[in-house]
Amino acid sequence: MKKTVLASVIAGIAFSGQAFAVELYNSEGSTFSVGGHISMGIGNDPVDDDLEVQSISPRVNINATQDIGGGFTADAKGEWALNTLNGGEESFKTRLGYVGVTHDTWGRVVGGTQWSPYYDVAGIADMPIAFANDFLYVQGGELGTARAESMVSYRKTFMFGDNLDLNLGAGWQGDNGGYGDRGQLGLSFDLGEIYVGYVFSTGSQAGTSDDAMANTLSAKYGSYGDGLFVAVVYEIGDKFRNATGGPAYDSTSVEAIAAFALANSLNFSLNYESHEDDDNSVTVISQMALQVEYNFTPAFVGYAGYQLDLGDDVSSDDDLYALGVRYYL
Template sequence: MNKKIIALAVAAAAFGTQASAVELYNQDGSTFSIGGHVSVSAKGNMGDVAINNDKGITTGYSDGSSTDIIANSPRINFTATQDLGNGFTADARGEWALNYLDGGANAFTTRLGYIGVTHETFGRAVAGTQWSPYYDIAGIADMPIAFANDFLYDNHGALGTGRAENMVSYRNDIQLGDNLSIFGGLGIQDSQTGFDSRGQVSLGANFADFMVGYSYNAGDRTDGLTTKEEAVSHALSAKYGSYGNGLYVAAVYTMNEYMHGTSNYNTGSNTGEVLSDSDGIEFIAAYAFANSLNLSINYEAVEGNDKSVVDGTVYSQMAFQAEYNITPTFVTFAGYQLDLGNDQNEKENDMWNIGVRYYL
């Protein structure tokens, strides 16, 4: 694991990937910091909204557009690091989602909780709820604040496509030259209700500003099914650049069996049926100017290849978005998402989102 990667790994553990945290303690090889962000935005739909019964079956539609004040995935985290000597560094993180708008009883819900150990040569091992090796490959288009990569979050905790629960993982990066490195990761998840134990492997290469990667994710599933089936996903991805720094282009393509349902998180559609065969597509192109204005366009679709559920488009959408850093920690954002249609007899529903985010 080269020095650049180990530095990034420890920094991500200590401060997060989008903004620095507040370091409260740093002495004798130990640090402790607090980070996260809070957001408030207005989010609205421009069409009719699906009405679902208690089984998730669409029974009708409400009339007209609507606007809600939402929090856009706020979180708070606490991170500690410790120099163990001989090149080893340990870190521990707890992160919780915040519910601060509606006064709900679940003010805090767990997002992350893990312990990791990193070494420049031997790599990084992590145990707990964490971002998975699969997400290292498939999450490269999941960048904008307002709209991005819904299909990764379909049962992502149990399937290990996003924040994987009960996971032990290992990652390493091998530098082959000044501009070339290869990286890989392994992950194993314990069984959960409706999901047997799962495994995943990721492999990729960085060359200058380019990255290409592949990940395989598999394990048996009964959740949402009448029989036990193996839920499998193959993810391919490629990117150029760094999001928020000049030109950034990324694309993700996934081939799946029993991984996704007929859901669209932005429209509220959820029939509760699992697709035996589906493909996911995500593409983003962004350009950040020197004044920090970041403009982007992204496209996402899930295609079903299951004649008994959906043989065609589950959903497809395109978003135009802008983000602007007033200061390094205070960001304004706006996005408009076009619903490009589906083959589920769901009405199209364009959406918009505008707000502010403050990074701790």
């Protein structure tokens, strides 16, 4: 596979979604770039089903790297959600903010609000623009399953020949808005086009004396947007999530996606998601979406999607649709 931890990190900093960020400075081992994306389209409101103008997760970010000697490279990232539809004082909201240090041999350490090692494993199906993995974001910041708040993490890739990589990831969160110490540990293998991962999370959760634990398995084949891509994520939670307003419950969650991209970049996908409250026998999420995306240019992407509500016990069971474009900075 011939990749290094540092190369992966620099790629993650330099890229914004599917397109290069705008590099504003590159001299004497230091870089600075600006990235992000803005989406604009139409779709129906999930509450009243009315047609509305929508913007899907718009953001802007700044990225910097610096060679600090001894084979170490430091990097920093700040990312803010944009309020593109309404004016007012709350135009920006923090999504990411961290400082990292990376070495090809010793690995990578990051401190701050960041995409977690848990998400490295569990987020492999979270790909389409319009409709994707929802359950990971239920308390995703506090539990560290998506953009983990106040986390210190470590990652290291061990390479065994050209086609086998072992990826190790670990994270720790201290006191965080009523949540106490939390930890997570992930392991994954890259075998050419095949990926298999496992991640475990445990620690205290607000409002309960029980530890909130989860075990997640994931697997994928291929790369999203490049021919055939298939991925599945299976999470078993022990008093882990709370998506209904009550105490945390035992849960079972599944996300699966199959996508195929043609040579002209037209990408068709079908994804399925479910999230079950096993303690109370309640279906919280049950949905399937058919979506298509097309790259007019690497930085300008069109999308359309229709999500079928397959029936749950907490919502009005309305189907959702979306049509629009995303521009990558």
